[in-house]
Amino acid sequence: MAKVAIVRCDSYDQELVNNAVKNGIDLLGGIQMICKPQERILLKPNVLLGTDPNNCVVTHFTVFKAVAQLVKEYGATVLYGDSPAGLQTMSTAMQKSQLARVAGELQIEPGDFDHGKAVSFPDGICSKQLTIANAVLDSDGVISLPKLKTHGLTRMTGAIKNQYGCVPGHQKGVYHAQFPDVYKFSRLLIDINRFVKPRLYVMDAVYAMEGNGPQSGEPKKLGLLLFSTDPVALDSVACRIINLNPRFVPTIKECEDAGLGSSSEDDIEILGEPLLSCVDKGFDVVRSAPIPVPENVILNRLRKFLVDKPIIAKAKCIRCLRCVQTCPVEPVKALSCDDNQKVPVFDYNRCIRCFCCHEVCPVKAIEIKSPKIKKLFPVISYVSLFLANRHSKKNRRVVS
Numbered sequence: 001m002a003k004v005a006i007v008r009c010d011s012y013d014q015e016l017v018n019n020a021v022k023n024g025i026d027l028l029g030g031i032q033m034i035c036k037p038q039e040r041i042l043l044k045p046n047v048l049l050g051t052d053p054n055n056c057v058v059t060h061f062t063v064f065k066a067v068a069q070l071v072k073e074y075g076a077t078v079l080y081g082d083s084p085a086g087l088q089t090m091s092t093a094m095q096k097s098q099l100a101r102v103a104g105e106l107q108i109e110p111g112d113f114d115h116g117k118a119v120s121f122p123d124g125i126c127s128k129q130l131t132i133a134n135a136v137l138d139s140d141g142v143i144s145l146p147k148l149k150t151h152g153l154t155r156m157t158g159a160i161k162n163q164y165g166c167v168p169g170h171q172k173g174v175y176h177a178q179f180p181d182v183y184k185f186s187r188l189l190i191d192i193n194r195f196v197k198p199r200l201y202v203m204d205a206v207y208a209m210e211g212n213g214p215q216s217g218e219p220k221k222l223g224l225l226l227f228s229t230d231p232v233a234l235d236s237v238a239c240r241i242i243n244l245n246p247r248f249v250p251t252i253k254e255c256e257d258a259g260l261g262s263s264s265e266d267d268i269e270i271l272g273e274p275l276l277s278c279v280d281k282g283f284d285v286v287r288s289a290p291i292p293v294p295e296n297v298i299l300n301r302l303r304k305f306l307v308d309k310p311i312i313a314k315a316k317c318i319r320c321l322r323c324v325q326t327c328p329v330e331p332v333k334a335l336s337c338d339d340n341q342k343v344p345v346f347d348y349n350r351c352i353r354c355f356c357c358h359e360v361c362p363v364k365a366i367e368i369k370s371p372k373i374k375k376l377f378p379v380i381s382y383v384s385l386f387l388a389n390r391h392s393k394k395n396r397r398v399v400s
């Protein structure tokens with residue numbers, strides 16, 4: 001049975017975080033269950049974009065520091081890193097999020113996330129070859145440090161999605177364009193997770209992000225750290241804490257359907273705090289399943305009236321064009337901005353709704369808009385889930 005430890009942590013005070021991290025890892029059996037002395041252990045925080053840690057976009061540096069200290073004291077060599085979204089380099093992202101400063105204090109070296117190699121993965125259910133960052137390939141094991149946030153594409157991002165940052169730079173956009181359907185994209189994430197196989201997940205939910213995540217939402221205090229060696233169980237528990245049906249999250253649903261874990265409460269043992277005492281019913285998250293991309297051309301056209309779309313708040317836009325540069329649709333991008341336009345303009349017929357543009361906007365000018373019909377008829381959420389189930393059944397392959 002999968003185990004998830006829930007530990008209260010009221011603030012990012014370093015001593016409080018240290019105690020909570022030690023407590024959580026001990027509940028799972030202790031650091032000796034995770035790594036051995038002399039091993040090279042890579043810490044993989046979520047650094048979507050280097051920003052002030054108080055914005056809640058990145059895993060907080062105190063959580064990173066607490067885990068790094070424990071692993072280091074146990075005698076392992078610690079490395080760290082992540083591949084940020086857009087054109088930002090890892091070095092800039094780590095400095096802005098203060099992780100580089102903390103790593104310097106602990107004399108921890110960064111791994112190479114700017115470059116990677118194509119590796120063969122014959123067991124892949126979505127891709128037999130993956131491009132993975134050198135830092136991951138050079139380590140003996142990975143500890144994943146996700147941040148609990150809402151996400152325009154996958155509803156929430158947590159333990160499973162955090163490994164997408166193990167794909168270096170530009171290749172992330174290539175994968176988005178290659179797998180525009182969120183359910184297929186989630187199966188790619190399954191392959192990446194099965195390849196990387198983190199040994200432990202420590203989720204930062206002291207302050208989570210609600211609303212317009214994963215970059216433009218608002219901090220929401222939950223006062224929790226979550227621990228598990230099972231990413232499906234961990235994300236499912238996180239969903240219950242934010243009052244979201246785990247089956248609405250494509251990453252969880254696809255992992256579960258592929259036999260890689262269970263989101264059922266009956267299959268998960270909760271350690272530490274009782275789950276019910278941690279639930280935030282008012283957490284602002286989209287409570288519906290994304291609609292899959294049908295193969296039928298006419299149905300695909302109809303789908304466009306039901307799916308969320310990115311829009312630009314003109315008054316906020318500073319015309320930096322990061323969104324245009326990041327859009328993975330090639331050769332003609334799905335948003336453009338010529339000299340006569342004050343802000344970029346979307347071509348929704350080309351847009352694959354990957355929301356990469358939304359992730360990189362530095363001034364939160366891009367919002368995700370739900371069609372009115374979805375708000376008027378909440379039953380569409382369950383129709384989406386039904387369609388997603390049918391869609392997945394056609395493509396399902398159970399893996400070991």
Ligand code: SF4
Nearest residue numbers: 317318320321323361
């Ligand atoms: S929408 Fe955001 S990312 Fe795009 S040009 Fe405007 S400010 Fe830059």
Ligand code: SF4
Nearest residue numbers: 327351352354355357
């Ligand atoms: S316009 Fe935005 S959401 Fe649409 S494909 Fe480009 S990056 Fe993705």
